[in-house]
Amino acid sequence: MSVADEKTVVRDYFNSTGFDRWRRIYGDGQVNKVQLDIRQGHQQTVDQVLEWLKADGNLPGLSICDAGCGVGSLSIPLAEAGAIVYGSDISEKMVAEAYYRAKDRLNVIQKLSFTAQDLETLQGRYHTVICLDVLIHYPQNQIPEMISHLCALAESRVILSFAPKTLALTILKKVGELFPGPSKTTRAYQHKEANIVKIFSDNGFSIQRQTMIGTSFYYSRLIEAIRNTD
Numbered sequence: 152m153s154v155a156d157e158k159t160v161v162r163d164y165f166n167s168t169g170f171d172r173w174r175r176i177y178g179d180g181q182v183n184k185v186q187l188d189i190r191q192g193h194q195q196t197v198d199q200v201l202e203w204l205k206a207d208g209n210l211p212g213l214s215i216c217d218a219g220c221g222v223g224s225l226s227i228p229l230a231e232a233g234a235i236v237y238g239s240d241i242s243e244k245m246v247a248e249a250y251y252r253a254k255d256r257l258n259v260i261q262k263l264s265f266t267a268q269d270l271e272t273l274q275g276r277y278h279t280v281i282c283l284d285v286l287i288h289y290p291q292n293q294i295p296e297m298i299s300h301l302c303a304l305a306e307s308r309v310i311l312s313f314a315p316k317t318l319a320l321t322i323l324k325k326v327g328e329l330f331p332g333p334s335k336t337t338r339a340y341q342h343k344e345a346n347i348v349k350i351f352s353d354n355g356f357s358i359q360r361q362t363m364i365g366t367s368f369y370y371s372r373l374i375e376a377i378r379n380t381d
């Protein structure tokens with residue numbers, strides 16, 4: 152599938168069945184056990200990013216690009232903590248939901264903007280660029296271009312999460328594929344950490360902090376890469 156076709160599939164999914172599925176997972180209403188597990192795992196990822204950024208002590212006023220922001224699960228608390236947040240997502244519906252969730256919180260709305268945009272068309276410079284749980288929707292051959300573009304947008308730092316390609320997770324994924332339920336997602340791609348680290352290195356970034364977040368059905372490698380200075 153071409154790059155453009157792949158993105159069209161992802162956009163269409165997150166504007167239709169994917170929107171309904173992920174809006175529920177990223178909400179607080181009733182969901183099934185698997186979705187609840189994914190909700191809790193994802194929340195751990197969001198909380199870990201917030202903990203890292205707050206620990207640095209310079210979050211108020213920091214410009215942050217949240218690429219593939221979904222329904223604003225990270226963008227909104229970042230703005231609440233004082234950051235200036237530019238959230239964007241390939242899906243118009245996800246962005247509209249993010250805006251809806253933020254709009255009643257008058258203290259955050261001035262610090263937030265949301266646009267419907269593919270991450271590779273984003274422009275500008277931000278202190279920090281964050282991209283959580285987006286790479287899972289793309290095959291390896293598209294990852295170098297996506298990460299290189301995120302690096303070009305970042306003055307100082309890129310934080311991203313991805314499903315790591317390990318033997319245990321590959322087996323788990325295969326088992327999962329045998330039982331496609333009604334809420335089956337798009338294809339999920341795992342990525343080798345060594346490849347991601349190499350792409351960062353090629354773009355002049357080094358890994359600073361990293362952690363693994365795993366529940367029963369949610370696996371995410373979270374890494375922070377800092378622009379090298381010399």
Ligand code: SAM
Pocket residue numbers: 158161162165173177218219220221222223224225239240241242245268269270271282283284285288
């Ligand atoms: N980052 C959010 C979070 O962690 O709460 C949302 C994660 S959700 C699993 C993946 C999101 O990536 C969806 O909202 C989807 O529309 C968005 N997405 C997928 N491909 C994208 C792309 N090329 N550019 C921007 N957003 C994209």
